[in-house]
Amino acid sequence: MADHAHLDGPALTRNQQTVLTALKGADKPLTAYDVLGLPAIRKAGMKAPLTIYRALDKLMDRGLVHRIESLNAFVHCDHGPHDHATGFLICTDCGRTLEVHLESCETHLAGRAREQGFAVDNVRVEMTGRCPECAARAAAS
Amino acid sequence: MADHAHLDGPALTRNQQTVLTALKGADKPLTAYDVLGLPAIRKAGMKAPLTIYRALDKLMDRGLVHRIESLNAFVHCDHGPHDHATGFLICTDCGRTLEVHLESCETHLAGRAREQGFAVDNVRVEMTGRCPECAARAAAS
DNA sequence: CCACAAACGTTATTTTATAACATTTTTGGA
DNA sequence: TCCAAAAATGTTATAAAATAACGTTTGTGG
Helix, strand or coil: CCCCHHHCCCCCCHHHHHHHHHHHHCCCCECHHHHHHCHHHHHCCCCCHHHHHHHHHHHHHCCCEEEEHHHCEEEECCCCCCCCCEEEEEECCCCCEEEEECHHHHHHHHHHHHHCCCEEEEEEEEEEEECHHHHHHHHHC | CCCCHHHCCCCCCHHHHHHHHHHHHCCCCECHHHHHCCHHHHHCCCCCHHHHHHHHHHHHHCCCEEEEHHHCEEEECCCCCCCCCEEEEEECCCCCEEEEECHHHHHHHHHHHHHCCCEEEEEEEEEEEECHHHHHHHHHC
């Protein structure tokens, strides 16, 4: 689970920095094509899907970006470096996500795997539901 | 989390039964297009992707099939009806998966969500690693 | 400065999933 | 039984997500 790739390695390239900034500026996960469509991205001269995917791959290697599997989307990692598994709370109303860390739960999950003789090297958790804002809005109506 | 849709509802249609049987016969998760390519499927007269997706959707509604998000693939649920969250152990060597139930962990995960004011209605866990067989084979070489 | 590796650009293609619309089948009353 | 509504299906086309292949540029260490 540990990599800390984001602590070392070369500086981000211009494309990588541009994509990371785009994700930081978004209030929810973006697909690669969402990113591609952003004005800031076009201004930077990025115009092919592959350009975006390449930048995203590097950013994920460094732990600066996470992929939300169930959305085919990418989100900036708003926590610092971390060794433990990450979970995502995905609001089915507004599409925003919240990252939660699973220090204690990871041990449990990996333990369930070990019971099966399975050597886990990566744990991903995605939970769907309603965020506080959307729950409140739904209750009000 | 509770649905038990598989306990009631109408009988499976021919298409649904055919797809379910195909997944039961596979030793690993299959993509919709993998399913589409199976001889048994073609023999049953199913030849369009949408036909497969429609059957898969219904089977998932009933909890008879699960989708592995990180593989874009579908697997037969080899456990009986269950209310609690399911996790998957995915072998990165052979591609086979193992389903594990997360009775105790789900409470913990949902609790972490509730801390954030988030009302969870679905939890998905996917863990990658090496299955016992592949780990043994790797150790032997 | 040069050689190598990494990143990038470009075009085409593959893989995964859904839209739109007509037809058939099933099912639950009248 | 028969009919109407709902569910499922067939068919064609298209959208959405991701990668392949290949050449060029950039950056970095020796």
